[in-house]
Amino acid sequence: MVVSSIVPVVTQYLDLAAGIAARVRDGELGPGAELPAVRVAAEEAGTTPSTVARAYRHLADHGVITQADRRRARVAAGGPLAARQLLDEGRVFRLAGSDDPALQVVLDGLDASVRVVGARGSFPALRALVRGEADGAAIHLRHRCGDYNTPFARALLRGRDPHLLHLWRREQGLIVPPGNPLAITTPSDLHGRRVARREPGSGTRVLLDQLVHEAGATPGPLSADYGSHFEIALAVAAGAADVGLGVRAAAADLELDFVPLTWESYDVVLPESALGAAGPLVAALSEPAVRETITAMPGYDLAATATIERIAERVSHR
Template identity: 60%
Template sequence: MTRYREICADLAGRIGDGDLAEGAELPGVRELAQRFGTTASTIGRAVRTLADAGVIVTADRRRTRVAPDGAVAARRFLHAERVFRLAGSDDPALDVVIRRLGRGLRPVSTEGSFGGLRAVRQGYADGAAVHLLHHTGTYNAPFARGLLRGLRPHLIHLWRREQGLLVPPGNPRGLAAAADLAGLRVAKRRHGTGTRVLLDRLLLAAGHDPDALRGPETGSHLETALSVASGVVDAGLGVRSVAHDLDLDFVPLVCEDYDVVLTGDALDAAAPLVAALHEPDVRAAVTALGGYDAGSAGRVEELGA
């Protein structure tokens, strides 16, 4: 590793660990050169590299400070070559983020939220996208604490999203709640997906047997919407954005938390994902799909178990 890269790694490591907080002023070029036993030009090259990476900001030649979200940018800089393996739930908005990250994120094929959590627990994935409501009324965190106990479970908050009934234009059957699905042909997500869990819960709460519901199983929200649009089924449960894509009507039922569950050891690999979620254009692209609130996207929460 060249000397300026060693200096970049040292400074980025201190910023990523919190030793140098957001807004903290770095020593001047001459002082840094003396500390690292190198030339001012080498320090200047390191400073320019970290500034280009968004780790620090240089207001003028004399003052260099840790950038807002500099810790996130520092971890992204240090672990740019690592690939984050993401399993779990299907979501159209997640495709926006996956395209942005390119080779930095590799989807791992699993069946829904439960399959994603299992993949993380077994070490086949670094994180799982989930939207599971616990009986305590809390989303995702209780499942992460239980299944990843002893592995320093964390959540990366993605967004809140609307789920509801996907129905033909004009809602010809006048559907307003899950209870109205009884006796109809309904597209259902497969067992193990968070959306199937949600549908079953809504039906049980309405006094209906989920197993009595007729209709095909689908592999994604888009497949559910296509089933409705083609007339194969009368309705389906899915996110608002796919209704918009296929000019379907949408009957909102719930607003749910959609997060990534991961272990503490996977935080470094997740740094590019966290950084992307903070980018205004990524948030804007997610929100533009309809039915998403990305205001807390990228917030990392340690669950303390």
């Protein structure tokens, strides 16, 4: 009997904190908004000042609010995202998407809070996201307008408040044997060559198809498609292919030569409702050790890593 009467009191501060976090998440309390003084909030909630103080401390520990000495608590600048993360605590973030050596570094350091689902590749990842089989899709797709990823997020997550979690920019180019014996320097040089290529639906395969089409080149036939950038590099290193399109880091791993072609944006597309669950991934991207490891890999630019961008949806004039 004693235990049953104590449990509600012990957890009451969590319920109070969750209620405030929900108001922050929903925009009712915006960044900078003042929370009531502890005694006032206790009277309004019909509870004790110590319970309110504990709820405020819990919110502050999770970055939802800030508390300065002798000043009222306020919603933190990053409060809305922190509130989503707090309310989604314990929810697994299901990530589908494209192969990337640096992303594997991030995922290797995460626990079960982030789970990779589905087949690799930008198109399969977007399909999984639309079908509700994934919470986020890691993609690197260049739209015909020249923009990366944003047009696809806007179109496929219409009505779901699309966002981009920026991972990094990475360098794509032609992976060739040491010394580049066939003197391959441009996509037009791929005509008739054995080109190691990713599977259909991957962003790198889409980029390869775009480049050879624009160059008017027709690569020679290959009997298989490859599932990762490292496999592309392996095919070139083993002599199974003359050249492959892939990231610079994959070429460096096998001491192959690399002909740079383009820098591309590599992002996670996700709806607003999944931002909270993505918290552990965002935190991992900000870890100094993770960033140092990726920075040491050639062909990566982390200037915008871990930033989140809301994608404005187009207004229909019909």
